[in-house]
Structure formats: C-alpha cells, structure tokens
Amino acid sequence: MTDVYEQSRFAHLVEATAKGILMSHQNVAFSSTPVLYGTVSSKTGHTAAATKVLALGVMLAASLSTPLQAANHSPDHKVEQKHVQHSQPLVTEKQNFDLQTLAQQLKHPWGMAFLPSGELLVTERNGGLVLLDLKGKRIDIKGLPPIKAKGQGGLLDVAVDPEFGKNQWIYFSYAEPGADGKGADSTALARARLQDGVLQDVTVLFSQQPKVDSFGHYGGRIVIEPSSKMHPNGLIYLTLGERYRRRDDAQTLDNHHGKIVRIQRDGTVPSDNPFVGKAGALPEIFSLGHRNVQGAALHPATGQLWTHEHGPQGGDEINPIRPAVNYGWPVITYGEEYGGGVIGKTHADGLVQPLHYWVPSIAPSGLVFYQHDLIPAWRGHLLLGSLKFGQLVRVELDASQQKVVAQERIMIGKRVRDVEQGPDGAVYLLTDEDNGQVLRLVPQAAAVGAPSR
Numbered sequence: 001m002t003d004v005y006e007q008s009r010f011a012h013l014v015e016a017t018a019k020g021i022l023m024s025h026q027n028v029a030f031s032s033t034p035v036l037y038g039t040v041s042s043k044t045g046h047t048a049a050a051t052k053v054l055a056l057g058v059m060l061a062a063s064l065s066t067p068l069q070a071a072n073h074s075p076d077h078k079v080e081q082k083h084v085q086h087s088q089p090l091v092t093e094k095q096n097f098d099l100q101t102l103a104q105q106l107k108h109p110w111g112m113a114f115l116p117s118g119e120l121l122v123t124e125r126n127g128g129l130v131l132l133d134l135k136g137k138r139i140d141i142k143g144l145p146p147i148k149a150k151g152q153g154g155l156l157d158v159a160v161d162p163e164f165g166k167n168q169w170i171y172f173s174y175a176e177p178g179a180d181g182k183g184a185d186s187t188a189l190a191r192a193r194l195q196d197g198v199l200q201d202v203t204v205l206f207s208q209q210p211k212v213d214s215f216g217h218y219g220g221r222i223v224i225e226p227s228s229k230m231h232p233n234g235l236i237y238l239t240l241g242e243r244y245r246r247r248d249d250a251q252t253l254d255n256h257h258g259k260i261v262r263i264q265r266d267g268t269v270p271s272d273n274p275f276v277g278k279a280g281a282l283p284e285i286f287s288l289g290h291r292n293v294q295g296a297a298l299h300p301a302t303g304q305l306w307t308h309e310h311g312p313q314g315g316d317e318i319n320p321i322r323p324a325v326n327y328g329w330p331v332i333t334y335g336e337e338y339g340g341g342v343i344g345k346t347h348a349d350g351l352v353q354p355l356h357y358w359v360p361s362i363a364p365s366g367l368v369f370y371q372h373d374l375i376p377a378w379r380g381h382l383l384l385g386s387l388k389f390g391q392l393v394r395v396e397l398d399a400s401q402q403k404v405v406a407q408e409r410i411m412i413g414k415r416v417r418d419v420e421q422g423p424d425g426a427v428y429l430l431t432d433e434d435n436g437q438v439l440r441l442v443p444q445a446a447a448v449g450a451p452s453r
C-alpha cells in the first residue's frame with residue numbers, strides 16, 4: 001500500500017468519526033481489548049421521536065437484562081456431555097471458557113442447525129449434508145438436489161422447521177445450477193423431510209433470478225420466523241448476494257441480486273411483502289441494496305431481522321432490516337475497490353446508513369443474539385464470526401439497541417464461518433477449513449465434571 005493510500009484511508013476514518021459513526025478501530029484487529037464508544041454523538045438534542053425510541057430501548061434493555069439477573073442467583077448450569085476430541089482454555093473479558101473440538105474432518109462447513117433431539121445438522125460447501133450426534137457419530141444425509149460447488153458456491157445454510165417434530169422439514173440454501181448443469185447459477189432455497197438419513201419430498205421453494213456465470217457472493221443465510229397471528233404459516237427470510245459481477249443490480253427491483261427476500265414456508269409470497277403489486281418489482285423482495293449478507297438473526301426482544309454484510313475492501317456493515325428499505329450498495333459504502341479506488345459516497349438521500357461498520361473489513365459470517373442463562377455476561381450481545389481474522393466477535397449494543405458500544409475480538413485462529421447458540425446455551429462455531437471443525441465454548445465453571453465456583 002502506498003502512503004497516499006494510507007493517508008486517504010486515514011482522512012476517510014477521521015471524516016466518518018466526525019460524523020458520529022461508530023466504528024471499530026484498525027488497531028484492535030488482533031486484540032481482545034474492548035473498544036468503548038460510549039461518548040460519541042450522544043449530546044445532540046433529541047426529537048420527540050428519538051425520545052420514544054430511547055424509551056423503547058430502555059424497555060428492551062430491561063427485558064434483556066431481567067433473565068441475566070435471575071441467572072446470577074443460580075449459577076449451577078451444566079452443559080450436556082459431548083464427545084470432546086480436544087479442549088483448551090480460552091480466556092475472554094467476561095468469561096473463561098473451555099474451547100472444545102466436538103467434530104472435525106468436515107469439508108469447509110458453512111451452516112449448522114440443531115434438531116430437537118440435540119443432534120446437529122452441518123452443511124459442507126462441497127455439497128455434503130451431515131448429521132452429527134456430537135458423541136462421535138456422523139451420518140451423511142442422502143437425497144440432495146444437484147448443487148454447483150465451485151468458488152464461494154455450493155451447499156450453504158441449513159435451518160430446521162420450528163415444528164420439525166410434527167413435519168420433519170428442514171430447509172437449505174445452495175448454488176443451483178442452470179438446466180444445462182454448468183455455467184450460470186444462482187442461490188436457491190429448498191425444503192425437504194429428513195427421514196432416516198434421507199431427504200424426502202425435496203421441493204425448491206425459491207430460486208434467485210436471474211442466474212449468472214459467477215463464483216461469488218451467494219449470500220445464503222436462512223432465518224425462519226415462527227408462526228404468528230399475522231402469518232400463521234410462519235415466514236422465511238433468505239439473504240441474497242449480488243453475485244459480485246452484478247452489483248448495480250442491487251439497486252433495482254427487477255431481479256433478486258443483492259436483496260433479502262421473504263417467503264412463506266410453502267414458498268408462496270406473503271401478501272404484505274412491501275413490493276407486492278408494484279409494477280416491475282419481484283414480489284419476494286423485502287429489502288435491497290445489499291452486497292453479500294452471510295449473517296442474519298431475529299432480535300430476541302423485537303423479532304426484527306438483523307443482518308451483517310461484507311463490504312468490499314472495508315465497509316462491512318451491521319443492519320437492522322426494515323421492509324422496502326434500500327441499504328445503499330453500491331451507491332453508498334464505507335469500502336473501496338480491492339487495491340484502492342472509489343466505489344461510492346458514504347451518504348445519500350433515501351439510502352440508509354448502517355448501524356455499524358468495520359474498516360478494515362473483518363469478513364463477517366454467521367450471526368446470533370446470545371440469550372441463554374449459561375453465559376449471563378453475554379446475554380443480548382451479537383456473536384458473529386470473522387473469516388479474515390479467525391475470530392469470534394462479540395458486539396454490545398446500547399440500551400436503545402441502535403449503537404455499538406463495545407466489541408471484543410476473541411481469537412479462535414481459524415476462519416469462523418458460522419455461530420450458533422446451542423440448546424445447552426454453549427456457543428458453537430464452524431471453522432471454514434479443509435479440515436473444518438465444530439467447536440464449542442463452554443464456561444469453565446459449567447463444564448461437566450468441573451467443580452462449581
């Protein structure tokens with residue numbers, strides 16, 4: 001990198017800070033030191049609307065912290081015994097863990113989901129779908145549709161139906177080849193019944209249009225919203241990248257590139273999707289202007305979908321998602337072209353600012369709001385993986401849930417592709433490697449057989 005490049009980046013950072021945008025600092029990349037931003041941009045006069053939001057935030061914070069206090073009175077949580085292949089201590093700011101290896105020899109695992117039995121479904125990017133009992137047994141699931149495993153594409157995320165016990169449905173996203181089996185592909189979402197290690201009744205619920213000859217930016221995270229009065233069938237959100245070559249598509253509604261789509265569990269479009277009935281718009285679209293979203297989760301208190309996304313060189317973002325909102329890519333971004341070069345401005349009318357962004361990029365993947373009593377100090381925090389730095393990233397929000405006030409970079413030493421909270425409250429990670437692993441963070445006091453403290 002040239003000095004000119006460094007100077008322009010520094011100027012860019014200063015400008016962003018002056019605007020009160022909260023951001024990570026370049027120097028924390030390999031540090032576990034917390035970065036606190038609590039003093040930034042809180043002194044401006046609040047409008048009535050802002051005060052309302054703050055009041056709501058206080059309520060949210062209260063609802064998030066109540067179980068935390070309860071947990072402090074009963075610290076004797078024990079996690080379920082698993083077959084641990086390897087364990088090492090992991091010290092973090094608020095909690096000491098055992099970092100356990102529960103499984104390995106997975107080929108670039110990408111997504112995971114727990115079945116009600118406690119078994120874990122894991123995808124491998126090369127097209128493998130694996131069921132792990134986490135006691136040493138592995139079953140390779142059969143019956144997957146044709147998958148194009150190349151570049152960043154392949155089998156991506158997996159999700160389990162909230163009523164799996166009744167219907168045995170699972171959902172998975174993948175790079176779907178075209179009819180000729182080669183060339184152009186796109187991200188698709190399928191549903192199937194998992195019965196005795198075989199997928200039955202495989203149905204493609206959604207297929208991103210148009211297909212493109214590209215190996216990049218598939219998006220692919222699946223989030224299922226449980227049934228509600230408004231949507232008795234439940235809803236599915238699927239994140240879709242702009243396929244790298246088609247970034248301008250993210251700004252138009254006539255395609256699925258760089259979008260988040262929302263469908264019902266049978267693949268049909270909910271009638272209250274924001275662009276239903278709009279001429280020239282694809283009705284599945286829920287939000288637009290995304291680059292490559294590889295982390296998505298529902299906020300535990302509000303039920304709102306939150307995502308993060310990859311920027312280019314710099315400019316990875318956290319975004320709470322609202323219907324019909326344009327998140328700006330590639331018109332606005334805090335990143336630049338690989339190797340340098342302006343892509344867009346940082347602000348524009350009608351385009352929403354991220355809640356948080358990272359310069360330099362961390363390459364985020366996987367997202368969960370931690371909410372179990374097993375690790376009370378992490379309750380309400382966002383957990384996500386950093387592919388680039390081989391870290392688990394813990395993000396704390398303020399009471400309004402609209403600002404990042406602290407983050408911790410926990411060194412794992414391997415590309416962290418997915419993060420989940422297990423039914424036992426432990427934190428599970430997938431590492432994106434040739435010898436990919438399932439890792440578990442268990443608080444030391446909660447480890448089976450360990451003396452309680």
Ligand SMILES: [Ca+2]
Nearest residue numbers: 317327328329
């Ligand atoms: Ca954006």
